[in-house]
Amino acid sequence: MLQLGEIDRADPRPPYRQIAAMLREAIESGGLEPGAKLPSEAALMEHFGVARMTARQAIQELRGEGLVIAEHGRGVFVRPMPPVRRLASDRFARAHRAAGKAAFLAEADKAGYQPGVDRIRVARAGAPKGIAERLRVEAETEVIVRERRYLANGRPVEIATSYLPVPVAGGTPVEDVDPGPGGIYARLEDAGHTLERFTEEVGARMPTPDERNALEIGPGVPVLTVVRTAFDTEGAAVEVCDTVKAAPAYLLEYDFPAR
Structure with missing residues (x-):
């Protein structure tokens, strides 16, 4: 009591x-x-x-x-809290893709929750200015846009939008709703764009009304924003992923050498 x-x-x-x-x-x-x-x-x-x-x-x-x-x-x-997902720096390791697991599935295995994805939309549209700058193309250049929502044990924890250059991913399974085992990064590498590194910009803010509805969070709950850019071995930016995460559902973990 x-x-x-x-x-x-x-x-x-x-x-x-x-x-x-x-x-x-x-x-x-x-x-x-x-x-x-x-x-x-x-x-x-x-x-x-x-x-x-x-x-x-x-x-x-x-x-x-x-x-x-x-x-x-x-x-x-x-408030019922979703499972905490620890975002480790190895979540995009090639070994996960080789095992047929995209990053979200790899995280699910480590954290022990049941993953899910819904609200998947794939289309072509003009790149917003900030995205275009990261992809090193002109604003409004046509890109492939992939939107989706991720769930942990049935609860929404993240919404994500990926932007990919048409010359890189056009006409590949990246434009399919289900890109296949390993996710879009595996398909990029199948197309000859071997991934070499990622950069991430992390922020925090209050959600917009649409984000609050999609993540099913109430007033006063902040979100984390992570904008990730993927580069291939030629130094080309091949994807920008703009994610909005329910802050109570995440811990960010980074492992890097002291040098």
Whole structure:
């Protein structure tokens, strides 16, 4: 049973923040597990001897942090957290492609979750300015655009859009909805573009409304942005992948020599 303390009148923090801190500690310690229902406003009012507005402000603070979600007519619940995916620096290793696994499948094996992908769309369109610069082509040059959403144990964790030059990947299985074992990187190498290195630009921000809907996250939950550029052995940029990841679902891990 959830045990909550009492408000300390000598504490400089306002009562609603003290209540929020107790509930936050219960969530972080596992006293309130993912999916558990929080005490109602009435229960908080009775336990702490506060007004309804104080109880409501405490819950609103947790909602703003993305720790809880409100369900109309049912109450407020601890947000169910998707499995943590550790993004290791070896996730694009050729050995994974040789085994028929794209990066997401390789990560699934390591983390022990059931991978999924949906909302796959493949088309040709003009390259946006930032993408064109990374691909070293003129803005609005026609490129192959692959959009998809990734899921871990059925929960959305990432949306990704890849942009590939038509001279590199046009007319290959890269333009198919299912590019085959090993994913698009395996198909690029089949086409003679042996991959040599990747660069990644990592950022963080709040999601757009469309991103929030696609990732099924509520207000107050940030996203990580990772823009990756793949280069072949000739030094040509053969793909730019723009990804938006639900921040609570990821840890970024990088391994590089000290030299």
